[in-house]
Amino acid sequence: MxxxxxxxxxxxxxxxxxxxxxxxxxxxxxxxxxxxxxxxxxxxxxxxxxxxxxxxxxxxxxxxxxxxxxxxxxxxxxxxxxxxxxxxxxxxxxxxxxxxxxxxxxxxxxxxxxxxxxxxxxxxxxxxxxxxxxxxxxxxxxxxxxTFHVGPANPLTEREKEVLAQLCAGESYRSIAEALFISGHTVRSHIKNIYEKLHVHTRAEAVVKALKDRLIQ
Amino acid sequence: MxxxxxxxxxxxxxxxxxxxxxxxxxxxxxxxxxxxxxxxxxxxxxxxxxxxxxxxxxxxxxxxxxxxxxxxxxxxxxxxxxxxxxxxxxxxxxxxxxxxxxxxxxxxxxxxxxxxxxxxxxxxxxxxxxxxxxxxxxxxxxxxxxTFHVGPANPLTEREKEVLAQLCAGESYRSIAEALFISGHTVRSHIKNIYEKLHVHTRAEAVVKALKDRLIQ
DNA sequence: AAGTAAATCCTCCAAACGGGGGATTGGCGG
DNA sequence: CCGCCAATCCCCCGTTTGGAGGATTTACTT
Known part of the structure; x- marks a missing residue:
């Protein structure tokens, strides 16, 4: 056809x-x-x-x-x-x-x-x-x-998505802070919030979830 | 059709x-x-x-x-x-x-x-x-x-794939060691080798590469 | 028999991470 | 107007990670 x-x-x-x-x-x-x-x-x-x-x-x-x-x-x-x-x-x-x-x-x-x-x-x-x-x-x-369909509800804020994208790139707190023009403390706060929202405790889990659920881009 | x-x-x-x-x-x-x-x-x-x-x-x-x-x-x-x-x-x-x-x-x-x-x-x-x-x-x-097609050459050994899978699950060195019945030192060796083969330097990058290139499962 | 690759174990050590707190600002909705 | 939430900043402190080295055993290839 x-x-x-x-x-x-x-x-x-x-x-x-x-x-x-x-x-x-x-x-x-x-x-x-x-x-x-x-x-x-x-x-x-x-x-x-x-x-x-x-x-x-x-x-x-x-x-x-x-x-x-x-x-x-x-x-x-x-x-x-x-x-x-x-x-x-x-x-x-x-x-x-x-x-x-x-x-x-x-x-x-x-x-x-x-x-x-x-x-x-x-x-x-x-x-x-x-x-x-x-x-x-x-x-x-x-x-x-x-397999492409994504869960409709993405609980992350725009800023959190930006941080998550950096996490997926393997950047350190410091690099992320520099890239987003904020302090490392703020980066940590965002990451803590991300972990809580995604129900994960490590970077790797967050990355997997981000990719599998297409939370970014 | x-x-x-x-x-x-x-x-x-x-x-x-x-x-x-x-x-x-x-x-x-x-x-x-x-x-x-x-x-x-x-x-x-x-x-x-x-x-x-x-x-x-x-x-x-x-x-x-x-x-x-x-x-x-x-x-x-x-x-x-x-x-x-x-x-x-x-x-x-x-x-x-x-x-x-x-x-x-x-x-x-x-x-x-x-x-x-x-x-x-x-x-x-x-x-x-x-x-x-x-x-x-x-x-x-x-x-x-x-998008499903995978690069034919996967440079990782079987054991390294097992370790990589654990990395993707967000497990720590210690947990991986216990799961695979090896010492934490060995886990570290494997991970170092994985990083070198994948040309990455952090867990997050390795996880992204593993998922994107379908290196595991 | 020699060489290679994989898998296992080890030390030292600095950097990065993550959990627990707390504080301030600005905006938006009830 | 008041409360909530996002975004920003800060502290303490233990755990984890990853870089740089080296070592042994087993197994397969040449």
Whole structure:
């Protein structure tokens, strides 16, 4: 969605990794039977792909690794990314739990689709990913977006936010005092108030809270 | 994409915010002319919507605020979210720069579309958002996903990562020593090595780097 | 077998941190 | 007008941190 199918230019060359033989062949059939797509190779596991990768120059990898080798799928993405940073990898799995999703995205996957997706939508998503997009199944996209949502109430005053920002920069009381043109005593007062409002007792906790809850900037 | 159009159930009721009168009316026409959608109200600015919100119960807000009131658009999303946490807001603007995009997402927008989107795709995206998805234009989605990508090389050893995690938790040398069953001296050694590898000199900087570069977990 | 890296332990010491108090000013709302 | 809160300043004092050094053991690599 949100991008046109390309049928006139050179077809999109891709490789797939799918452990189930039947599904692998179905995927291959789907891709090779659709103008604009060309499945160069299909592997049952990531190791096989990594072994053949030097001789391949696909435009995209469709990675479908089911339970059992869960950790492997993420590691494989990282490995592919280390060798071909520009090669987009799209996950297509049954894992819908957050941990796996975010682990895959952190490892470098550009898209994440859950199985059960309709063939036409799969093709559109693949095209999207190859064109610089990041196709995600709706629930996945929502969860990703939600990681950006910030708690509405930020109890800190403007001045306190300024001080907190300096804390995050690792500045000392003295540097902060100089930067904000106030005395070190005042800095301490602000920091004490910040700690109280955030329910923390150390700089490190305050920094973590500031970053996680996006209290600054 | 990735979701079906719903024409049989009750139509999706939405309100739109769009400062340009012509575009506002075109949007209204498009929505009201499509089975499954119903545009309850259209406002020229966010303030007007907020004033009427108590009497409205839309299933989605389509927010299209162009340049000039940039900050206002983000603030409006935050305000809507504060009053109706469950009401999804989809941005539809010309702003493609990262700052604005992430500010909107942080404020609580569930989707982000750039103008120029085809009508059919807009409708699909709206339906997607209402069904729990997070429609994003391809370039936007990619940028969002890239914020998860982690630098491939993490120079820290396993033990150092454990210590760093404790640092992020705000633990003292002593607590860390007890938690990891080592002496405080050893903890200090690890921390010194961590600081050197990360090129930082304080706890706070190390914590920021750990979170930003996803060095832990 | 030698070399390297990681993990463990140690001392000395100055600087920074954080908890407990308290005080003054200015502004804003009831 | 009075109270509250943010912002500013100050004290005492124990704890924690981090820089600069050095040492040992284990384990992996060459």
């Amino acid at each position: 949100l991008s046109q199918r390309n049928t006139t230019e050179r077809p999109l060359e891709l490789v797939i990794v799918e452990d189930d033989r039947r599904q692998r062949e179905l995927l291959e059939l789907l891709l090779n039977g659709t103008p604009g797509f060309y499945c160069r190779a299909a592997f049952p596991d990531a190791e096989a792909l990594l072994a053949e990768l030097p001789g391949l120059h696909p435009g995209l990898v469709l990675m479908d690794i089911d339970l059992g080798s869960g950790r492997n799928g993420v590691a494989a993405v990282a490995e592919i990314r280390a060798r071909r940073p520009e090669l987009p990898v799209v996950m297509l799995t049954v894992h819908e739990d957050s941990d796996y999703v975010f682990a895959a995205l952190c490892a470098g996957a550009v898209g994440y689709l859950v199985k059960g997706i309709a063939p036409a939508e799969l093709l559109a998503a693949v095209q999207d990913a190859a064109s610089g997009g990041s196709p995600m199944s709706p629930q996945i996209a929502r969860r990703v977006v939600q | 990735l979701s079906q159009r719903n024409t049989t159930e009750r139509p999706l009721e939405l309100v739109i915010v769009e400062d340009d009168r012509r575009q506002r009316e075109l949007l209204e026409l498009l929505l009201n002319g499509t089975p499954g959608f119903y545009c309850r109200a259209a406002f020229p600015d966010a303030e007007a919507l907020l004033a009427e919100l108590p009497g409205l119960h839309p299933g989605l807000v389509l927010m299209d605020i162009d340049l000039g009131s940039g900050r206002n658009g983000v603030a409006a999303v935050a305000e809507i979210r504060a009053r109706r946490p469950e009401l999804p807001v989809v941005m539809l603007t010309v702003h493609e720069d990262s700052d604005y995009v992430f500010a909107a997402l942080c404020a609580g927008a569930v989707g982000y579309l750039v103008k120029g989107i085809a009508p059919a795709e807009l409708l699909a995206a709206v339906q997607d958002a209402a069904s729990g998805g997070s429609p994003m234009s391809p370039q936007i989605a990619r940028r969002v996903v890239q």
